[in-house]
Amino acid sequence: MKDHSASATHENRVCIVGCGRVGMASAYALIQSSFIREIVLVGRDREKTEGEVMDLEHAVAVPMKSPINVINGSYADAAASSIVVIAAGQATGGSDTSRLDLLDANAPIVREIVGKLRDEGFDGVLVMASNPVDLLVQVALEESGLPAGRVIGTGTLVDTARLRGMLAEAFDIEPRGVDAYIIGEHGDSEVAVWSGARIAGVPLNRCAPQEPQDYARMLERVRRAAPEVVRRKGHTEYAIGLCVQRICEAVLRNEHAVLAVSTVLGGEYGLTGVCLGTPCVVGKNGIERIIQLDLDDGELAALHRSAETLQRLHPRMSADAA
Known part of the structure; x- marks a missing residue:
């Protein structure tokens, strides 16, 4: 390139x-x-x-x-x-x-x-x-x-930050000690990768085993975060503004930073031609490479459902439809 x-x-x-x-x-x-x-x-x-x-x-x-x-x-x-x-x-x-x-x-x-x-x-x-x-x-x-x-x-960068913030609060540590990702659509069908989450390097399920409903409640809090802000003040701005700043910084400084951004997949997760959020290495050429996370069966199925949600709407984006 x-x-x-x-x-x-x-x-x-x-x-x-x-x-x-x-x-x-x-x-x-x-x-x-x-x-x-x-x-x-x-x-x-x-x-x-x-x-x-x-x-x-x-x-x-x-x-x-x-x-x-x-x-x-x-x-x-x-x-x-x-x-x-x-x-x-x-x-x-x-x-x-x-x-x-x-x-x-x-x-x-x-x-x-x-x-x-x-x-x-x-x-x-x-x-x-x-x-x-x-x-x-x-x-x-x-x-x-x-x-x-x-x-x-900007993909699921802000959603990932929200999840890490919630986990950091739950375990009383700084957010930098949390490694966890939201992937998929930036929206209602997004997926939390619980199986790969780490708290200070320790797998989440070893830190404090949770019931499935506990994970579901936290994911719902992430999904509802932006609508709750909008309900109270009418719009969101600061968090997404900082996400834009972070992406620009990674590009201009050629950081090769790992950020959960939206890009088109080319076979990762068994998906091709759909744009969604996943960790990517971001440097001076933009997305240098896509990182495919290891997902459990439930997470992979949920990601495919998220992709299907986006793919169903693709025909509405054509110039004729507009």
Whole structure:
């Protein structure tokens, strides 16, 4: 594969398309990072976008660290970026709204954005933060013509963080001492890999044997976390913004970090052609490789059901359907 490092375009420039809550939470997280030199914002309302640029510029000046340029840009500016983050489209409208319900609204928006990036010659890494993220990664792949590894969805990164946080609280340790993953759809059919979970290196079932209903309750808490936030404040923003920042950091620093992101599978878990969340090694070329976890029979069956949920909706993403 060709080396698509940051130096191939504007070094350490990240563009965010979509200046709503998720886009701006991502931008705010990014300006506090030492690895960013320039942020481009692309929004439909240029006057509002200019206001966001000004606000971020004022924020950059507060800590008096290395300067970060913030630009009210165009798709030409976006195409010259190392990374483009798509955070545009309709957000979850209520606590009972499935992310899959957003597909009809957001697939045409993503198709339009990616088409403009393609026409401008974008050849970097594309990060999808809009929902339903797994299906929109598929849209972006089909529309962009980019190699599969250079289209990354935020996937189950935030769900994995939620699960680790809950387990850390239950065992009274810091989250970094927990190794556990959520895989599959970022949504109602996601799967917790209990069989591989570790607490400070010790298998979860040896730390505190649980009844199946205990695991089910914790997974349901993870699944309901975002809807509960939406029910109370109307939207989510901070956690997903930090997930975007983490992915960008892994790419620009060539970390080869293991992150639970959304990508298209090529035979892993017995699945091909479906985009879903799984641990991946993320570096300067995007997804360097997919890590296939060892699953027990129940987890593998649940993952296949999750994939089927996504595959059933794939025909709705076609340009004709839009």
